[in-house]
Amino acid sequence: MDGIFADVRPGARLDLTVEFITKRPLACDGATVCRLLVTDQAGDQFSILATPDSDSLWDLETGETYEITGLLGAAPVDTSQAIAHECPHCGDQLRAGQAIDAAGSAVVDAAEKLGIDRRFGILDETASVKTVDEDTGAVDDWLPMQDDQPVETPDFVCTSCGRHVAQHMLARDEEPVLENMEADASMGTMNDSMASPETVGLAAGGAKDVTNFRENVANGYTPEPEAISDxxxxxxxxxxxxxxxxxxxLFAPRYAAAVSDHPLSGETEQYLSVGLDSTLSVEEFERPRLDLVAVLDVSGSMSSAFDQYYYDEQGRRREAESGSETKLAAATQSLCALTEQLHAEDRLGVVLYNHRAHVAKPLRDVGATDMPAIRQHIRDIAAGGSTNMEDGFEAAVDMLADGTTSHDLERRVIFMTDMMPNTGETGANELTELFADAAADGIHTTFIGMGLDANAELADTVSGIRGANHYFIHSADEFEQRLGEEFDYMVTPLVFNLDLELDATGYEVEAVHGSPSADDASEQLMHVGTLFPSAKQDGQARGGVVLVRLTQTAADATLELQASWTERDGAEQTExxxxSMPEDGAAFAHDGVRKAVALARYARELRAWARDVHDRADNATGVDDWLLPDQRGEHERESVPLVVPDEHTERFGRLRLNST
Known part of the structure; x- marks a missing residue:
């Protein structure tokens, strides 16, 4: 806060400390603008105009000192330069656009009414005001993210009607459409019992729901195949x-076999289920202390509607309509709810990122932080810019790098994003390597996907690394309830690197269902990167199974296994x-295996349908060779209408009727 009034430059932003003198509201162009008189640290008195959308004018008191971050410099309107064009709306004279115009016509009107004849400051929605408090209690350590892009001034402004006119409009007769879009959250709830007897269950890392798949269907879209992981x-x-x-x-795996004919192909399939259970009682379970950094995507796509696709119709960007909930609104509400789960001894940091990363809140003990103030700052965040996931994640890792993950300390990044990076490192393999390198150093990641168009494929890929999991948000209220029920489980991996090796001849691993590391399987090995605690209900574990589909390669085969894993305290276990596999007909060792087989077949069929529809959409006949300036990138998704071809309708019907 070293700036002074002499440093103010039109169109540039400045941080400075001022003493407040007085405030005067003015009715201008149908809105209210406030004129503030302040004195800087050099003793220079000057004016600040606060825009109608500024939320920074709470209870300013005369004589108090305030820190202003991101004050926009401006100068009175200069009408001396003649423009040889007429307004396409009213036919009157145009003038060149200036920095003050970026703040809106009400501010221009206020400056004229007040007769301001020298440079001044503008306090808009990007700027913020914070009291300089000598109190040694809780700390409000939030650092607003300043836009490093130049202020966009209009090309021309009409001196009569005040409309902004772009250069290209001077060659057209059409009237530009100006929209003012605001978000209004409207959300649902969920009901998910967390009743748990005796011991804590276990479940594989990776996806923790199929919300994105279901909500796409409910809204008339064909989901991505990866949105319904096993x-x-x-x-x-x-x-x-x-x-x-x-x-x-701690980990107590239980093994069971099954043999069943597939209801569609008629082929006999053999399965081995690994029941995921623990010996840890619910009373003994205690999540470790957290060093947690929340990384929030504030790129332009986060300003789009929660229930629509941002890049739709050949890559055109779609902003949220008035009254619709934006992805950013849901994300900020969810992040505020997440902070409510933290204990005084936990440490919290916050990173905001778009085309660059910004540390908005340094890592600090929650007990020493003014958390209500931090939550208010989170609610005030705005979106804009492109998406650099790499920068956002690296900023978080830098904050956590000095710590050491241990049995009683978890270092975790909570990544809240629609998973559509378009600047920095964007390759799925490179991003996975970035997250995996951090995981190798004990920094684990939770991905929280925002919106219908969240990239399920990328989320599925990166959440297979050690210590990772991911959730998709359908509504912030629903997610808030879920946090209250299972936050401690979400952030506490208990088992790593579970390997199940077939130590026998006569069987091979054909496929693995229920593990994000399924692609790491070989003919003789199943791998699960991480097991998290899960709730129990009537003795059954939520998500508590990994299913291995086997191929028998010899008539006299025997099934022998060697399981190995590492527990959170570093203990390595092997057993x-x-x-014994059933010899005759359909047989299931218990209902848990039966349920897992039925769900795995169901998910396999849904993925085949979704993949088929997307492939058809990608390979539609005819060429659209129109070149658009905003062609979408590798991870930016367009919607595909909900279509169920006849052959898939028939298969779904048979699967439903004939499933065991």
Whole structure:
């Protein structure tokens, strides 16, 4: 805060400390503008005009000192330069656009009424005012994100009707459309029991729901195939895991076999389920202390409607209509709710990112932070710019780099985004490597996908790394309730690197269902990167299964397994077991296996349908060779209308009727 009034330049932003003198409201152009008189640290008195949309004028008191961040410099309107064009709306004279015009016609009107004849400041929605408080109590350490892009002034302004006119409009007769768009949240709730007897269950990392898939269907869109992962679907259900085994380890895997004919192909399929359970009692479970950095995407796509696609109709950007909930509104409400789950000894940091990263809140103990003030700052965040996930994540990692993850300390990044990076590193492999390198250093990540158009494919890819999981938000209220129920489970990985090796001849791994690391499987090995605690209901674990589909390669095959894993405290465990496969007909060891097989087949069929529809949309006949300035990037999604071709309708019907 070293700036003074002499440093004010039209169109530039400045941080400075001032003493407040007086405030005067003026009715201008149908709105209210406030003129503030202040004195800077050099003793120079000057004017500040506060725009109607500025929320920074709470209870200013004469004689008090305030810190102003992002004050926009301006000068009185200069009408001396003649413009050889007429307004296309009213036919009157145009003048060149200036910095003051970026603040709106009400500010221009106020400056004229007040007779301001020298430079002044503008306090708009980007700027903020904070009291300089000598109190040594809770700290409001929020640092507003300043826009490093130059202020966009209109090309021309009409001296009569005041309308802004772009250069290209002078060659057209059409009237430009000006819209004022505001977000209004309208959300639902969910009901998800967390009743849990005895011990804590376990569930694989990765997806924790299939919300994005279901909400796309509900809104008339065909979802991405990756939006219905097996582990996400499994987490919507509770599974019997089998008879408890005697063990001293935290993780207590239970194995069960099944044989069943596929209801569509008629082929006999063999399965091995790994029931995910623990020996940790609910009373003994305690989440570790958190060093948590929330990384919030504030790029332009976050200003779009929560229930529509931002890049739609050949990449054109769609802003939110008035009254619709924006992705940013849901994200900020969800982030505020998330901070309510933190304890005084936890540490919180906040990073905002668009085309660049900004540390909005340094990492600090929650107990020493003015959390109500921080939540208000979060609610005031605005969106704009492109999307650089790499910068946002690296800023968070830098904040956490000095710590050490341990049994009683979890270092975690909560990434709230629509997963559509378009600047910086954007390749899925490169981004995965970025998150994986941090995970190797003990910094884990939770991804929270915002909006119908959130990139499910990228979320599915990056959440398979060690310690990662991801959620899709349907409504902020629903997510807030879910946080209250399972936040401690969300941020506490308990088991890492579960490997199940077939230590026998006669069987091979054909596919793995219920693990984000399914692609890491080989003919003899199943891998699960992370297990998180999960709730139980009537003794059944939520999402508590990983299913292995087997191929028998020899008539006299026997199934022997070696399981190995690492627990949160660093203990490495290994066990060997033999499992008997049913010999005749359809057979399931218990209902948990039966449920897992049915859901895996269902998810497989839904992915095939979604992939088919998307492939058809991508390969439509005819060429659209119109070149648009805003062609979407690799991760920016357009909607595909909801279509169920006849062959898939028939298959879904048969699957429903014939599933065991």
């Amino acid at each position: 582990e996400g679907l499994f987490y919507d259900y509770y599974f019997e895991t089998g008879e408890r085994t005697a063990t001293d380890s 060997r077991v033999a499992v």
